Amino acid sequence: MRRKVWPGVKLPRKLMLVSCSIILLAAAVLAAARLETRSQVQATYPQLGATVKVENGVGEISMEIAASKMRQRDQVLFWVEGVRRSVSMTKTCGGVWKGSCVLTICRDDVNGDKCQNIGSGVVNSDALGRVERKVSTFFSARDYQLLIVVVQVCEVQDKTVPECKTSAKLARIYLTVADP
Known part of the structure; x- marks a missing residue:
């Protein structure tokens, strides 16, 4: 028997997996951009x-x-x-x-x-x-x-x-x- 995640809403399984991967990828890109920005602000040695x-x-x-x-x-x-x-x-x-x-x-x-x-x-x-x-x-x-x-x-x-x-x-x- 299949359980529904959201009752009354039918989403294909592939669409859900693709959506989750896009969200995780966006979060990773944002974190990497923040780290790079921080390293760029730190002054180099004179x-x-x-x-x-x-x-x-x-x-x-x-x-x-x-x-x-x-x-x-x-x-x-x-x-x-x-x-x-x-x-x-x-x-x-x-x-x-x-x-x-x-x-x-x-x-x-x-x-x-x-x-x-x-x-x-x-x-x-x-x-x-x-x-x-x-x-x-x-x-x-x-x-x-x-x-x-x-x-x-x-x-x-x-x-x-x-x-x-x-x-x-x-x-x-x-x-x-x-x-x-």
């Missing part, structure tokens, strides 16, 4: 390129900063730190320019006799969520043996409070400074 030029004891650092897929209020922070020539890298880092060793030198330097901030700034994204900026600054090449250039994405979490939270999305470059 990109950084930098060069150092030294002439007559004056150094110039030129940086190219780029990022994409940023939300409207997000920013890219950048800063340059210099390791002074008075720091013995042979003693401190075993003669090897290891990133973690150099970062420890600058992080633990409270009074600025090993590292010094040379410059910093903030770059806002354009209406399409892109950052493309060239920045350069001058410094005394006689004072520094190594430059650490860092760019980091700063994401605004709350629309009502424009507070910027630094993220783990960063790029870092180490540049040696030629003897003047």
